[in-house]
Amino acid sequence: MEEILKQVQLGTLSIEEAKGKLATYENLGFAKVDHHRKKRQGFPETIYGEGKTAEQITTIITAIQAHGDDILVTRISGEKATEVRSTHPELIYNEIAEILYTRNERKNRFANGFIAVLCAGTSDLRVAEEAAVTAEAFGCEVRRFYDVGVAGIHRLLDNIEEIQQATVSITVAGMEGALPSVVGGLVSHPVIAVPTSVGYGANFNGLSALLTMLNSCASGISVVNIDNGYGAAYSAALIHRLAQPTEEGQS
Amino acid sequence: MEEILKQVQLGTLSIEEAKGKLATYENLGFAKVDHHRKKRQGFPETIYGEGKTAEQITTIITAIQAHGDDILVTRISGEKATEVRSTHPELIYNEIAEILYTRNERKNRFANGFIAVLCAGTSDLRVAEEAAVTAEAFGCEVRRFYDVGVAGIHRLLDNIEEIQQATVSITVAGMEGALPSVVGGLVSHPVIAVPTSVGYGANFNGLSALLTMLNSCASGISVVNIDNGYGAAYSAALIHRLAQPTEEGQS
Amino acid sequence: MEEILKQVQLGTLSIEEAKGKLATYENLGFAKVDHHRKKRQGFPETIYGEGKTAEQITTIITAIQAHGDDILVTRISGEKATEVRSTHPELIYNEIAEILYTRNERKNRFANGFIAVLCAGTSDLRVAEEAAVTAEAFGCEVRRFYDVGVAGIHRLLDNIEEIQQATVSITVAGMEGALPSVVGGLVSHPVIAVPTSVGYGANFNGLSALLTMLNSCASGISVVNIDNGYGAAYSAALIHRLAQPTEEGQS
């Protein structure tokens, strides 16, 4: 801000221009698209697909692409994706993750390490894939360790040495949600825990797994919202980026 | 009932006596003491100490002892126990478990196997000991495996082979309560899970551990109330008794 | 583990073989099938049908049968079952219990006693049958006592003498869930309580019955998740097996 004030003082910047410098979004009427975030984070602009029509999604995509930015649409059904792709055939749709995104040539743009995505059971797959595909769209290498829930602990222990090499883990679990506690005790890197709404009875739509993860007695675990694979990947990608030598990825 | 009816029909039993046969408790005014349960289960009569005065407890003990039965008082503070022992010095007080009970000569009356009592952390000790001491008072051999929580899974795995030899496990855990899920996947016997109210924040007085255990994806786990070490021991002792050859313990 | 280490030391086991010995599951890509559990428990391998496609279920069944194991699929709709049976006509479908399973020649393989399955009302039938059919698939004799809820206590008392002969009871109840408390006070064996989501208003999808059962003032009761007939049967079968003479059933 000080710099802008100086330029105004020096007369090298008009008041109108100064105000423009602070304008950080484009007003589409029904939405305000933020073009600065991309620059701040180096990540594609994300659209939350649920509750938006295919038409609205298409309009926002066009606005973002006009700035040359990559696209990531989460929680978009196959039906809507097909409709959007009729005008944006360059976008790829991942059915399990329910994600529509720009083919990213810079995949694995970060040289150092990988993000481990673990899930406890096969029913947690959608959320785990939402996390994995998002992290890949953000340029991270992802390795998947699925169906490694604690009720058959050998499945986890067999893979733990590879998991320990990751910079950060995303651990997805429904039902009792105990997986992050066990993982947290076995690795030395940050663990992002994602409770899922998978379960029945006293699961209460994921509340059970959420409370388990928040109360974990293992250290180094932090938690995102129920089923929020995207949010976990976002946090994990920010952490993964920090683990890179400065010259790549971080600027 | 049919037998009593037959005896009445045959005249070998008067109506008054028949009614007496059905009288299953003694009325102390403020409480009705059940003398049949002892016979039905072969276990000492139990008094829940919380909310009763030392005087009331003493009165009930005297009534039970008049029938020659053993005593087990749970949730009794050291102070009350001292007061009760002034007239009943034959009773033993266990400070950690907060249990007052009859020295049982028949300890380990069951020849076959043992009950494993596991707890996740040192703060679950009171509940674990309530379970262990109760099971011992019921005549079972107990082996303790404490501080084997999932955040340091090696502590559990190092002891798992011995635990697998038990007839039944009591698994006590607070905070995220994940221990029973891991144990349930590693043993072939029934697991009684006891959530404790140990924890803070979103633990909500044990709700977190309770939900975790109810939602466990491991099989063979059933759950008792929060902090209910006594109830777990009672169920475990019933199961342990079933595992004995008929001639001992079960009659 | 010590034995495997010894064999490695003696050179009678290669490192590769030692690692194979510890491999306890088959990786189907979307799932890891555990073939050791069967051996550990002597029970058929179970597949939770909800949320899986008929195709996925068929793939897992084929993998399990390749090891010669029996099959038990729970929570599978009639429609999916029909689809699966088109390639696996040897499997039997139970409509009320919504269970698909291998015809088990060894039914009632346990010589000693039976499991009593009680339910409070006719609306608890699906859960009660899930428990009963599961226990039968595990080789246990089951006797059913249905519609014996506490609001008409005579219906229970009329049958109590037979129920008392069981090795273990599964007690299923929705609405206020009071049945296990009454049963627990009348029998001398372990009681597994199953709350159901049957009810309306302040039932809150089974929460009411769940809390009732956890707070039961009768002893010897432990609880499984809401509607979890399968889990109750699993625990009950483990207990029932313990009640057998060693030479049969338990090895």
Add this chain to the structure above:
Amino acid sequence: MEEILKQVQLGTLSIEEAKGKLATYENLGFAKVDHHRKKRQGFPETIYGEGKTAEQITTIITAIQAHGDDILVTRISGEKATEVRSTHPELIYNEIAEILYTRNERKNRFANGFIAVLCAGTSDLRVAEEAAVTAEAFGCEVRRFYDVGVAGIHRLLDNIEEIQQATVSITVAGMEGALPSVVGGLVSHPVIAVPTSVGYGANFNGLSALLTMLNSCASGISVVNIDNGYGAAYSAALIHRLAQPTEEGQS
């Protein structure tokens, strides 16, 4: 109202007097004492003692007695009661019920029948006595059936024939709160159920018993607030009064 309007029209009532007729309470500054309720119900005026100082209670008592009405103070500690009785020695204090009230010469003013007060366990005693003493202060005959919880069903069945003679039952229970369901199935009169906060773990301060009672599958049961013995007695007394021949009690 029409009558008052007529009198005003006829001039037999001044406007000021008409307004006075509608004044139904006395303003003590910190409270408005309702003198009409007594007339409407035929019951003593009640003061809820919790959260009021002994001084405030004394002031309200004096105002009520000035109208010649009987007094009933609930939830008043022994200490406060002693202080109030220093100026009102004519009042009686019941320690267990924590009630202070006018010695009522008309005790049992209702000729027909009695109110049955049942409680499940000895820890529910305070609430049961609050109900019983209140009903007696209202002039009803009360018969007590204590410690008749469902875990020892014989204790209830032994007394059920006498209970069936009551005009109305008040059934008090904590923990799992199953007693009203069993009672409701055995009697033909209305049952007022009172959940108590007695219990531990997943009792959640009476929520468990409250939900049980609301979800009862027995008919003829209605529920009051947790620990609200007074409210149950009030409803029961209104019902009991209806069961009287018109000439006595009801006017």
Add this chain to the structure above:
Amino acid sequence: MEEILKQVQLGTLSIEEAKGKLATYENLGFAKVDHHRKKRQGFPETIYGEGKTAEQITTIITAIQAHGDDILVTRISGEKATEVRSTHPELIYNEIAEILYTRNERKNRFANGFIAVLCAGTSDLRVAEEAAVTAEAFGCEVRRFYDVGVAGIHRLLDNIEEIQQATVSITVAGMEGALPSVVGGLVSHPVIAVPTSVGYGANFNGLSALLTMLNSCASGISVVNIDNGYGAAYSAALIHRLAQPTEEGQS
């Protein structure tokens, strides 16, 4: 029981007959129909229609009618009712109340007074009518006072004098559920409060109204489950019957 024992002793009753005397229900396989309740209460046998097929309902109706009893089916959709009436055309269906019942010639069999049914808003109509029609089927006179919610207090005050003449009131309200509190302060008879699940937002399916009613500061109010119009009517009818001269209605 004593009488039956005596007859057995005298030989005037065989053991088989004695057992038959205690049989209080008919076993239809999927349900046990209780024929004694009718005698105990003098009310038609009730079938809860939700979750039962038209075929099951028809079977139960036939069994009950074989004993000459009246029928009341609650929570039965129009579609199912039509199907049942194809074989039982003598039954009447009330669309708003969703009740199917026997035309009762004895309507208003109780000479003394009436039951007032109040509801707060038009959306509470279904529940209010379930209460009203049930009470009528039980032989009570009912007077309806609908849409008298507290937000327009004049609508209630205009009718209060007639309401005060009732023997008992059923007060139905959703949303904030404040109506019973106001009514309870204005009448001298028992009030049965029925919370409904009508509302939105923080209503939480009737929890809001339920808590309001349980916490009412007016006396003489007891509460039934959310939307439980039937239960309210049952309790109200028991109370109303008590208010009758002995010779009619009560035997």
Add this chain to the structure above:
Amino acid sequence: MEEILKQVQLGTLSIEEAKGKLATYENLGFAKVDHHRKKRQGFPETIYGEGKTAEQITTIITAIQAHGDDILVTRISGEKATEVRSTHPELIYNEIAEILYTRNERKNRFANGFIAVLCAGTSDLRVAEEAAVTAEAFGCEVRRFYDVGVAGIHRLLDNIEEIQQATVSITVAGMEGALPSVVGGLVSHPVIAVPTSVGYGANFNGLSALLTMLNSCASGISVVNIDNGYGAAYSAALIHRLAQPTEEGQS
């Protein structure tokens, strides 16, 4: 009331007429329409459309129009609106707000200031528009500030100076619901906060946003029910009316 009493006394008002003066509503059978509210508030009579049939809505509209009053129907689907408009083509339907109302010539009848309606995200649009259209139907000028959620605080700060000119703000937000806290710290007028049920996972149908708003550490904020745009507009309009010079709007 005093005035009516005086007129009765003077004989200038008959008793029948006095009673009529107090009659404040019209009884349509299934509903009681309040014609006085309009006069009391100066606002159109409102009909809550959800749960009412198009036919019922039409009947109520006709009754209200007979008194010459304006109409506002909220929560009415497009389908029902079309049906109602077939007989009432003079009414306007707003699709996003799901509101049907009388074209009001007096739009902006209040000379002084405007109401600011803010919403955090595009998914809160329906609720925000319900608030905005209602306020306009009540004659207020409304200015919309949409998609100004706190995660991109610049979008709010850019518009804050105009918002500060409003007499009152309605702030609509789902998910974490933080917007009112920030707004409350930046303006000097009353803020009405509306939580929406928009969100997923641990949002629990708007509970998250509701609690956030109730716990706001900013002053001057009060909260209405989840999704209750209409209620917010009603309160805001009452406040806005107070901010007018007496001669206009307020009488």
Add this chain to the structure above:
Amino acid sequence: MEEILKQVQLGTLSIEEAKGKLATYENLGFAKVDHHRKKRQGFPETIYGEGKTAEQITTIITAIQAHGDDILVTRISGEKATEVRSTHPELIYNEIAEILYTRNERKNRFANGFIAVLCAGTSDLRVAEEAAVTAEAFGCEVRRFYDVGVAGIHRLLDNIEEIQQATVSITVAGMEGALPSVVGGLVSHPVIAVPTSVGYGANFNGLSALLTMLNSCASGISVVNIDNGYGAAYSAALIHRLAQPTEEGQS
């Protein structure tokens, strides 16, 4: 902002001064005191006393008084107040409201109208007084209507005509919290509802009253946090100020 930018451009404001203009608080180390709020609102600066030591409170008071502003400390115990007054004897302490504040010469600085503060019962007094004293400290005239709960509706109706003259009402109620619904239906001004934690049993620390108020079917009601008398007064004072002619109070 534009103005400051202009002055910087013109050179009439140095960059350092421009930054100072935006500094809106004083940093005391453990707290940042906001001196601008006072100017924005015209109200005294408020300190929330709970959880702060007397020493911290004294420090903040001194900092505020240095700017010549009035003081209002809420939730401060008598003990702490005494300690603070030892150095600030000019402050007044109100024991019931637990508020410490500057004697305000401008009391009733607003010429037009008054704020009505209603409370349902005597136990809601502390919260009602917190609201009333706060509003007075903000310069508003307050009229108190206490103990006018809905269980004795006449107490409210007797005062309603005076209440209707207020510009805004603060309605405080615990237990079932029904008072605002009734008031909202009788007045034409905005109603701020304050739930209190007064109650017992299923009151759940004010949750019952909170839900009641949020679900009110009366219009014009908005709600603040449980026991938040201060917050209600703040909102009410903002509204009351709007109701004044521009020249007084509002600038």
Add this chain to the structure above:
Amino acid sequence: MEEILKQVQLGTLSIEEAKGKLATYENLGFAKVDHHRKKRQGFPETIYGEGKTAEQITTIITAIQAHGDDILVTRISGEKATEVRSTHPELIYNEIAEILYTRNERKNRFANGFIAVLCAGTSDLRVAEEAAVTAEAFGCEVRRFYDVGVAGIHRLLDNIEEIQQATVSITVAGMEGALPSVVGGLVSHPVIAVPTSVGYGANFNGLSALLTMLNSCASGISVVNIDNGYGAAYSAALIHRLAQPTEEGQS
């Protein structure tokens, strides 16, 4: 594991030694101290002080120090700390954070960047300091930004440029917990959000802030348990360590 197996095969490691290698903890009887974690993470061994006696804490400290490791005791009261320091005077006690720890010569051992610790209000101080002191004990540079809650957004915006330079932020907030949402929208690094139990009314001991943070619409936020400053610092330190050039800190 493979390496150990190889050594066993080669005979360079005895079976006993191999088992010792796998022993990862020391058994103190009441606790098992894990000495490997220190090596895995490079952080001091932490003891959770709550619920442990000063004597137990002292014993564990002695065991840890015997391995030459640093100490960190959290949630330890001043009284207990004094007792422990009587034998361990080398430890430092921080009163606000309630932490006892080893004076760490390597403070700020990480060359690159700092951790920002923000808190919303002065009452969140204890939790914020627990986070800050823990992070410092782990060798991280910490910068504190306190009392920057969203109700006075300028306080945050004034400091945001410095905060943006951090590698990771810990954001502590009670009441409505909105701070992380605003911060998350303004920075490009990971944000760890810590809800505190500070608040009243519908705060429900931190539930409000917890839900707010989980539902945040800003990206890059993950959440730890209520009041869990230690857990936040642990996760933050793991992240901060990743941001270092490999040669320092990370090995």
